[in-house]
Amino acid sequence: MFIYVNGEIVNKEAAVISPFDHGYLYGMGLFETFRIYDGHPFLLDNHLERLNMGLEVLNIQKRFTREEVKDALKHLLDANGFTNAYIRLNVSAGVGEVGLQVEPYQKPNVLIFAKPLQEAGEMAEKKAVLLKLKRNTPEGLTRLKSHHYMNNILAKREIGSTPDVEGIFLTEEGHIAEGIVSNIFWRKGKTLYTPAVETGILNGITRQFIIQAAKGLEMDVEEGFFRPTEVFTADEIFVTNSIQEIVPILEYEGHQMPGKSGPIVQKLHQIYRESSVVLWSIE
Template sequence: MYLYMNGEVIKEEEARISPFDHGFLYGMGLFETFRVYGGHPFLLVDHLERLNSGLKILGIQKSLTIVEVVKALQPLLEKNELDNAYIRLNVSAGARGVGLPVEPYEDAIVMMFVKALPEAGVPTEKEAQFLKISRNTPEGPLRLKSHHYMNNLLAKKEIGTRTDVEGIFLTKEGVIAEGIVSNIFWVIDNKLFTPDIRTGILNGITRSFVIELAKKRGICVEEGFYQPEILNSATEVFVTNSIQELVAISKIDSLVLPGVNGELLQALHKEYRLYSNKLWSKKEIMELGGV
């Protein structure tokens, strides 16, 4: 497999970073994962806006443009002979001596990793369970998609090796937060609910896109602080991320749900599929008109 690193497409075994890279030593790095559909990087503008905003917060003096990323992405896809792919765009702070600096990082390392994905198809389904480990609080004013992933890794160990189960975090206050690698939604009385960003969750790109899709369809969306018992009244539950899209939940602990038979899940996924090979940003939804 080939990857992109600071302007070059190279074999993965040729990639090197310094042991003094602060992305490695202190977690000073951010990443975005997005999906390429038939060569199109879906919602890339939104991913770059979140990435660049986070880099500014961390004092990493790097800002990536869509032209720059597409220029790097095209030969990467060609070299790996891929048209449908998982992409991880990673920016690490770069090498600096041991210690905690206050000065900005000026030598960031930009990398892109790629994995093959099949053509997108029908919605998939998982079970879910509430985790014993709580969602940690963000390291700064809001949660960044950073190298700080121990909370997620410990949660994954709690779930075990099953790939058809998603763990759902609660905050230390006991309210619903998010999945290990996803945001969560549920339906009650034809209204769509999801945790508020102020719970400390990641403001997922697919989360934001699904909220816009729902509003466009005239569906009321409520964001708030919810105890787990609220899901006992839910008629549908699903989770979202940029690679798995919308994933239906068929069961949460002992609560049985309709899974992929959920009507709103099916409608939103169908519309998501219409846009996935053409949109650069969620702002384009209204410009394209109704479905």
């Protein structure tokens, strides 16, 4: 397997960074994960916009453009022989002295990983369970897609490695937050509900896409603070992320749900599938 490292395509065994990188020492780093569909990086512009915003917050002096990343991805995919792939674009702060740095990071390390994926197919259903572990609050004013992942890892340990189960975080105040690696939605009638960004969740790119797609279906979308019991009466529930796409929930805390037979999740999946090979940004 080949990896992109600071402008070069290298064998994975040759991909190394310094132990003095502040991404390693202090977690000063960000990443984006997205899918390549038949050679197309779906919603790349939105992923880069979020990444660039986070880099500014972390005082890392690097900004990405579509053309730069598109070129890097082409070389990486060609080297690996991938057409459909999982991509992780990782930016760490770079080498610094031991100790907390106030000055800007001027030489970050940029790594891009690719893993082969099958062509996108049918939706995979999951069960949703509420986690005992509470969602930690963001490190700053808003949650970044950062290297700080202990809360997620501990949550994953709580539910185990079963692939068809997603754990749902609650906030410390008891409101629905998000999944371990996903955002959550539920429908009641013509209204689609999802936790507000102000609960401390990550504003997922797929989350943003689904909100726009639902409005295009003339649905009302309500973002807010919701208790777990409010979801029991939902007509449909699903979770989203950029790799797993739209995942219908078949069971929520023992309550049976329609899963992939839900009419709205089917419509949203169709929109997602048609958009995945052409869109650079959310319309």
